[in-house]
Amino acid sequence: MKLSYRSALLAITAILFACALQFAHLPAAWFFGPLVASAFFALRDWQAVELPRAVYVAAQAVIGCALGAGFSPATLLTLPKHFAIFAFAVVFILLTSLLNGWLLTRRTRLDVATAFLGTMPGGAGEMAAMSDSLRADSRLVVIMQYTRLLLILASLALVTPFLSHHSSPPRAQVEVATAVVPAIFVWWKIGALCLLAMIGWLTGMRTRIPAGTFLVPTVLYFILEISGVQLGRWPWPIFASAYLVMGLQIGGRFRPSTVAAIKGILLPVCGTTLLLLAGSFVLAWILTREMGLDPVSAYLAATPGGLDSVAAVAAELQGDTAVILTVHLVRLLCVLIIGPWLVRACSRWLRGSLDDPS
Numbered sequence: 001m002k003l004s005y006r007s008a009l010l011a012i013t014a015i016l017f018a019c020a021l022q023f024a025h026l027p028a029a030w031f032f033g034p035l036v037a038s039a040f041f042a043l044r045d046w047q048a049v050e051l052p053r054a055v056y057v058a059a060q061a062v063i064g065c066a067l068g069a070g071f072s073p074a075t076l077l078t079l080p081k082h083f084a085i086f087a088f089a090v091v092f093i094l095l096t097s098l099l100n101g102w103l104l105t106r107r108t109r110l111d112v113a114t115a116f117l118g119t120m121p122g123g124a125g126e127m128a129a130m131s132d133s134l135r136a137d138s139r140l141v142v143i144m145q146y147t148r149l150l151l152i153l154a155s156l157a158l159v160t161p162f163l164s165h166h167s168s169p170p171r172a173q174v175e176v177a178t179a180v181v182p183a184i185f186v187w188w189k190i191g192a193l194c195l196l197a198m199i200g201w202l203t204g205m206r207t208r209i210p211a212g213t214f215l216v217p218t219v220l221y222f223i224l225e226i227s228g229v230q231l232g233r234w235p236w237p238i239f240a241s242a243y244l245v246m247g248l249q250i251g252g253r254f255r256p257s258t259v260a261a262i263k264g265i266l267l268p269v270c271g272t273t274l275l276l277l278a279g280s281f282v283l284a285w286i287l288t289r290e291m292g293l294d295p296v297s298a299y300l301a302a303t304p305g306g307l308d309s310v311a312a313v314a315a316e317l318q319g320d321t322a323v324i325l326t327v328h329l330v331r332l333l334c335v336l337i338i339g340p341w342l343v344r345a346c347s348r349w350l351r352g353s354l355d356d357p358s
Helices: 002-023 029-043 053-068 073-078 083-107 112-119 124-131 138-164 174-180 187-206 212-226 236-251 256-291 295-302 307-317 321-355
Strands: none
Touching: 002 029, 002 236, 029 138, 029 236, 053 124, 053 187, 053 212, 053 236, 083 112, 083 256, 083 295, 083 321, 112 124, 112 138, 112 256, 112 321, 124 138, 124 212, 124 236, 124 321, 138 236, 138 256, 187 212, 212 321, 256 295, 295 321
């Protein structure tokens, strides 16, 4: 009875935290809210969450489908005209993130996979989903990603008002509305999404594909979108529940020893994030010079922040949404496709260089 009381209290606290973060307009509120609540209960030794692996894998598959909904074939139309500069922008941020990961492996006791996933320019939920298959510490990955996200959101709040005074006249906001407003559902679309999620679940349960549970539904959804099949998005309760499951599971892994680990990496993570932001300013200057973008659009395209937060700022400031979303979507797709393989390759290379003193 005592266990049931604490479980119910944890569930209520997780929902309240999620609502509070959503009210504060923070991205992934239904992931971070339950994560904070679950971690707090675990650190206090009140209730440690340990969900069945099948449930956790199913949540990852649902999020994989949800992420695929963010890729629109319309955004690909802006690629041919500025393909070279788009490719440069994506590679620039990826290389800067890899440099940050390398610096963290040298200056902290983080393992290679955790350091690189913590600095990858993807969402915290997505990087945490990859952590298990890559044997990274998902707790520290989330901490690093959320610290980076907070600093980036702070930079958006401080920098974009200043840059908006130097921006060009407002542009149409049709692209953002198309990208962030959910499509109306019909039952066959929900069934198709469930089928994609089932494929992702089977991939995670039966294969050893790196981050396959997350990656396979995303790629399949993207292929269907290119083929003209528009499935829309999950109903909100399903999407929120998947994030809630992931948040509870990852937060339940926290232990008192985690606090000591946080203290050891907080300053290095903040330092490397500031280095990443400095690189974003350089990239924004290049985009302004080569593409003629206004400063706000260039900075929003260059920043490694989450897609949801960047899209919201772009809509409010009426930036060049086609360019902004294309850069972020292409970069995120590259991270999802090559990220797991890149982390494994870097892990083998760095371990080899450390084992070979010559």
